Amino acid sequence: MARQANGRGPGIRPLAELVEGAMSEALARQGFASADILAAWPEIAGEPLGSRSQPVRMEWPRRARPEPEAPPPPAKLVVRVESAFALDAQHLAPLLIERINALYGWACVGRLVLEQGPVRRPPPRRPPPRPLAPAEEEAIAGATQPVADEALRDALARLGRAVVAGSGRSTAAARHTKS
Numbered sequence: 001m002a003r004q005a006n007g008r009g010p011g012i013r014p015l016a017e018l019v020e021g022a023m024s025e026a027l028a029r030q031g032f033a034s035a036d037i038l039a040a041w042p043e044i045a046g047e048p049l050g051s052r053s054q055p056v057r058m059e060w061p062r063r064a065r066p067e068p069e070a071p072p073p074p075a076k077l078v079v080r081v082e083s084a085f086a087l088d089a090q091h092l093a094p095l096l097i098e099r100i101n102a103l104y105g106w107a108c109v110g111r112l113v114l115e116q117g118p119v120r121r122p123p124p125r126r127p128p129p130r131p132l133a134p135a136e137e138e139a140i141a142g143a144t145q146p147v148a149d150e151a152l153r154d155a156l157a158r159l160g161r162a163v164v165a166g167s168g169r170s171t172a173a174a175r176h177t178k179s
Helices: 015-029 036-045 083-104 134-144 150-167 171-178
Strands: 053-059 075-081 109-116
Touching: 036 053, 036 083, 053 109, 075 083, 083 109, 134 150
Parallel strands: 075 109
Antiparallel strands: 053 075
16 A cells, blocks of 8 residues: 555545635635634633623625735724623723734734624543452453453453443442342
């Protein structure tokens, strides 16, 4: 199999390229050139405003370009904000515009329009599983040791680790509850 210059096999591309291509049309309908502002919004707005607001669309003014080299006029960014944070967003609007323009490197946003409404939040992240005690690791290894197929044994061991780490009980406690 021939390798490309980037070390990947033929037809293998990074997921970021595929996602950007799939989302570009939907983003363009909302006036965004890319997903940069959407992905960076929590850092741009900061806490708690970053989790209580989200950019909805960019509205670019219509104009005939008299000079082809002239930069386009700044856009209006529409941001949905939960009503309790609307006043904060209004006061922070100049700072938000400055941060957005710094992200893009030019004055692409000239005005912020706030739209009150519910904001879709990402689901909360699960905490990482707790580390297992050596006795728990030994109990899992002992329980999976009789399995002949190595791939199945490894899969069962991973499952056992996930169950024990997520249950909050040790394997010894789990054995005592079964009796």
